[in-house]
Amino acid sequence: MALSRLLLLFMVASEVWNAETRPIDFVCDRESRRDMNTVAEMEAALADCDALKTLPFPIQLPCIKVHKASWERKSAHEKKGDIAASLGALSRSVLVVKTLSQPGCAAILLERLEHTVNNYLLIITHLDIRGSVESPLFSCTPQSTHSLSTVLWTFSRLITGKLEWLMTDLTHGCP
Structure with missing residues (x-):
């Protein structure tokens, strides 16, 4: 039962977020960014996935720590590069673990995570x-x-x- 709910959730989540959305729409519409954040759903699916207590291989974590004064001195371009580097490394690491995982609940959840990370990376890079x-x-x-x-x-x-801090910096260009 849990696996079928996870599969259904994955199928719905795999649908294209909004084919007409452009990066500027992502910057200017905070609600779109909130809708795109599916981490809570993935965490709920993880709770139903008994097979995924520990990954067989490690995943590289994105850099999240920020020294506020240093972050504020960075240009928007540098901030974008920092975020893109973290997302790219996370995507590659998830792909490797997903490829080496057994089919089932774990592989589905890892595929969904990879898809979500790649969506963010695509928007950031554009x-x-x-x-x-x-x-x-x-x-x-x-x-x-x-x-x-x-x-x-x-x-x-x-x-x-x-x-979100980068988006706040970029909202000056919003209509």
Whole structure:
């Protein structure tokens, strides 16, 4: 029963968020960003997934710690690069673990997480922010964990912390 609910939840969540949405809509519409955040649903699905207490391989956590004064001194372009680097590393790490996982509840949840992270990464990379082109850098030394619960919590902190702060910086261009 739990697996069938998880499959149904995954199918609904896999639908394209909004094919007409552009990165500027993401910046200007906080409600769209809230609707896109499906971490709570993934955490609920995780509770129903007995097979996923511990991941067989570690997942790299995104950098979420922020020194407020340093963050405020960064350009929007640097902030975008920081977030994109964290999302990209998380996506690659989830893909590896998903590929090596057994089919079933765990693989479905990891696929959903990968899909969600990639949606955010796609939007962030397509934001039109002027600035010097440089390689995105991590703002911390990335850590890893075998706990999907920790991964979801950290991902949630990234999108409700750094990402929201960047969006606040960019709302000056909203109509």
